[in-house]
Every structure is written in C-alpha cells, then in structure tokens.
Amino acid sequence: MAEHEKITMAQAFNQALRDAMTADESVLMFGEDVGALGGVFRVTDGLTAEFGGARCFDTPLAESGIMGFAVGLAMNGMRPVVEMQFDAFAYPAFEQIVSHVAKMRNRTRGALSMPITIRIPYAGGIGGVEHHCDSSEAYYAHTPGLTVVAPATVADAYTLMREAIASPDPVVVLEPKKLYWSKDEVDLDEVQPGIGRAVVRREGTDATLIAYGTSVPIALEAADAAAAEGRSLQVVDVRSIVPFDDETVCAAVRSTGRAVVVAEAPGFASVSSEIVARVTERCFHHLAAPVRRVTGFDIPYPPPKLEHLHLPSVDRVLDAVDTLQWDDV
Template identity: 55%
Template sequence: MSAETLTMAKAINEGLRAALANDAKVLLMGEDIATLGGVFRVTEGLKAEFGETRVIDTPLAESAIVGTAIGLAMRGFRPVCEIQFDGFIYPGFDQITSQLAKLTGRHEGNQSFPVVIRVPYGGHIGAVEHHQESPEAYFAHTAGLRLVSPATPEDGYWMIQQAIASNDPVMFFEPKSRYWQRGEVDRSGEPSALHASRVVRTGTEVTLVGHGAMVATLLQAAEIAAEEGTSIEVIDLRSLSPIDYDPILTSVQKTGRLVVAQEAPGSASVGSEVAATIAERAFYSLQAPVLRVSGYDTPFPPAKLEAVYLPDADRILEAVDRSLAY
C-alpha cells in the first residue's frame, strides 16, 4: 500500500480503527467520543463501525472513566480512555497516579494493566482556561507510567497502536494544535520503536530537542537558521518516559551545544530532566551550557496572550545565538 496524506486527527483515528479491528478486547471510552466522535472528531465513525459496546460514551467523570478502565484491564480488556482536554485530567489524577501506575508493582508483575489514556494537550488553539495546558511532567515523574507524544501523522498512526499493544499503562499525549497538520502515513512501513527518540533534521552546530507540537517550531527555527548560515540538528523525543537519550548524546557529541524547548512551564519539567541528564552524561562534549526555552512559570494565559507565552522560532533562535556566543 502506498503512502497516503492524512491529518494527525485522521491518522490517530485510523490507528484506533486498526487496533479495534485487530483485537476484540480493545475498547474506547470517553466523554462524547461515540455519537459525536469527540470534540476534535478523532473517534468519528468508530461507533458506527464497531458498536456502542466497544466505543462508549461515558459520564463527565474522569475519575470514573479511569477507574472503570482499571477494572476492565483486570478482566483482560485493553481500554483506551480519552480525556477531553488536558486541563480536565486532574479529577482522574488520583486514579492514574495512586492506582493505575502502581498496580503492576503491587501484584509483583503478575497482573498487567494495559490502559491507554489519550490526552489532547498544549496551546495554539485560542481556547479558554483549562483547555491549553501541558501537564506531562506530573505523569513523567510517576513511576509505572509510560508517556509518549507523536509529532507527525505517521507517528500518530503507529504509536497509538503500539501504545494499545503495550501491557503497561501508557499516557498518550496528542498535540491538539497539530490535529490538522497533514503528512504522509505509510501503513505498510515499519514503525520506529515506541520509546525511541529520532533525529528529524541533521546539522553540525547546535542540537535542538523537543516533543509534540514543539517539533514543528524547532524545524521552523532550523530553516531560518540555515538561511543565516547556521547548521542545526533537530531531535523529536517522541517518548517522555522512558526517554531515549542515545540519539541526543550522539548529537551533542557532534555539535557541542544543546537547546531544549517545550510549551510547558520550565521548572521541574521534561525539559529540565533532559538538560540535567545531558549535562551529567555529556559534560566534556559541551562547548556551552545546556539552554532551555519554555512556557513561563505561570498559569496558561488568556488566548490573546498565548503567542507571548508559548515559545516561537524567535525565542528558540535567541537561545541558539546565546549558545553559539560561548
């Protein structure tokens, strides 16, 4: 089958369709995901194809959604929960961090809990409070959870299927601002490993690292820098827990410089962890301090100010200039 051009939302939809077709134990659960197809239409058409017992509209109760999914997983099902927006996840936080993350360990590995929690996250959509947050660090800090975030339709298609096939709980963070991004999806190809980071642009002078929607911004910055004569390498983390450091270390050994960018606030974040680990493991390769570009340590602002809050190519290039100045 030749590659086809899909939006990120449609690619994830097709990945969910493939998982439902391949395994009768896969169930989808969430608020308005069945009849409506979800607020972003990521699950559109799946109820009509697989029925209301496998694509299920739930009450507006995130704790109940996750708790029910845990019970289903104990009975051999593979539930996929949708949290409608990132900022709505907190009512389910206790079920995720105190129960789901710990149950395999509590059973000494004898019971698996293959639950996927889909979380549309991040900014750039001009939404109101609780609709544009980046809560991934809370869950990356929680042992027992796996976290991934696709940056392209191709990864959206394959990674959702890989997450569902995992016997561990997986938090699947979907950059909602990229839902309408189009890209090629090759259903006959071989996907990258679920937890592998990947070089998406080669360069020699500075390494840029990010995840989710930030990857497109990093590539934009790299294009601008190339026009000005600076060669930048861009790495897509793809997995936030565990993090695959080998491509980052190899890149930093070549470039000697690293800038880490993310939409989330900078303190105690995924970017902080990457910066600390590279400073620890590649200290003698670095020609400049590891620099971070992030959202500010404030609540996400009203929509009119999101362009000020979120890192753009200019802020990333300013960090590149500072790194090169050392």
C-alpha cells in the same frame, strides 16, 4: 514509492484506533462524547458505527470514574483506551492514574497488568479558553510506572498509538491539539521507530534542538531559518518522554557540542529541565556551552489573546542558539 493520500494527524489517530480495534476484540474505546459525536476533536469518528456501542461508548461525565472503570476492565481481560477530553480536564482522574494505573503491576508483582491507553489532547496554541491548553506531561512523566509519549508527526501519531494500545503497560498518549489538523502523506504500513526511541528529524552540525510534541515544528522552522543565516541546526524529536532515549539524544548533542531544549510547558521542575540535567550529566565534556531552554513561563496557561507571548517561538529559539558561546571573548 507508492502514492499515499495526505491525512491529518487526527485521522492517523483514528486509523490507529480502528486498526487496533479490528486486530483485538478486547480493545475498548470510551470517554466523554466519543460515541455519536466522534470526540470533540473527531479522533473517534465512526468507531461506534463500525464496532458497536459496546466497543466504543460514552460514559457518565466523570474522569475519575472513567479511569477507575478502565482499571477494572483491565483487571478482567480488557484493553481499554480512554479519552480525557482536554488536558486540564484529566486532573480528576489523577488519583486513579497515580495510585492505581501506574502502580498495579508493581503492587501485585506482575500478577495484574494495566494495558490502558490514556489519550490526552494536550498543549496550547489553539486559542482555547482557560483549562483547555495545559502541558501536563511532567505530572505523568514523574509518576513511576507510566509510559508517556508525545507524537509530533502524522506517521508517529499512528505508530505510537498502535504501540500504546499493544503495550502491556499503561501509556499516556499526549495528542498535540495544535497539530491535529496538520497533514502529511504517509504510508501507515511503514515501520517507524517504537516507544522509547527518539529520532533525528533534521541533520545539523552546529547545535542540537531537542523538542517533542507541539514544539517539534517550531524547532524545525527555527532550523530552516538558521540555515538561511548559515548556521546548521540538528533537530531531535524526543517522541517518547518515558522511557527517555538517552542514547539518541546524547549522541546527537555530542555530535554538535551545543543544545537547546524547546518545550511549551512551564520550565520549572519540568521535562525540559530533566532533559537538560540528563544531557549535562552525560555529555559535559562535549559541551561548548551550557544547555539552554526555551519553555513557557512559570505561569498558568494564558488567555488566547496572550498565549503567543508564552509559547516558544522561532525567534526565541534562534535567540537561545545565539547565546551558546559561539565566540570566545
């Protein structure tokens, strides 16, 4: 196997944008501070220099305007990629996303499509102050017409971004801020499963941990810790929240008969509750215990000094696994 340089997840996103812009002249990248600065997380670093200010550019500071501008550009043959600087700063764009981006194809019976990629740095664990750490995936996943992905690995960051940009439909790419600087040695040419596919990240036989985005490393770490204690945990990385891969997730759960969903968003009316419902509906007779969840509390995202109390931890995951009715009383 050829040697590959270790790159960060941010670099993988950047490379995906660069390759997509090289491959297709209609791809435009815009938002706030994405030009000269290269984005506050440097994901668009160097793109303006390489492709010019007409292809990668800063806009006025107005998220609804950015999103609506993308709608118009897409109506007229462009393939916009927009950056919402932080999860909680994307809310002004919410009406444009829900009322137009998500509905345009359906509204026009396919006459107008919206090949728009909405990049949203999401979730916490970075010591960010208020409005910088929301997990807003449920809002988008609940909106018919949107595709929603949350990569957890460097290789997936590249693959899912390329697929998002190539998609004829709008895709929300939730970029896990906490993992931007995670590094991996990856062959970007290696074909990864596409949007709509979950993958088993770790084989295991006793219980299945189901996670996405920032929670995947927690689940893997928990599986390592459990292995040391003699318990074999399987880890499924959801990757694609919409479309959801019922087949892979349910096959995994059926193989172990026990499951815990791990996600840092508040648990009430969330993606994690949807996963529990789907798994329970489809795998009930294979389950030895109710499906458990480890999620954030139903609270506004905490200040940096308290966020560790809110976020799923390895211990909480292991504690949840311990409650999966291992022994008949």
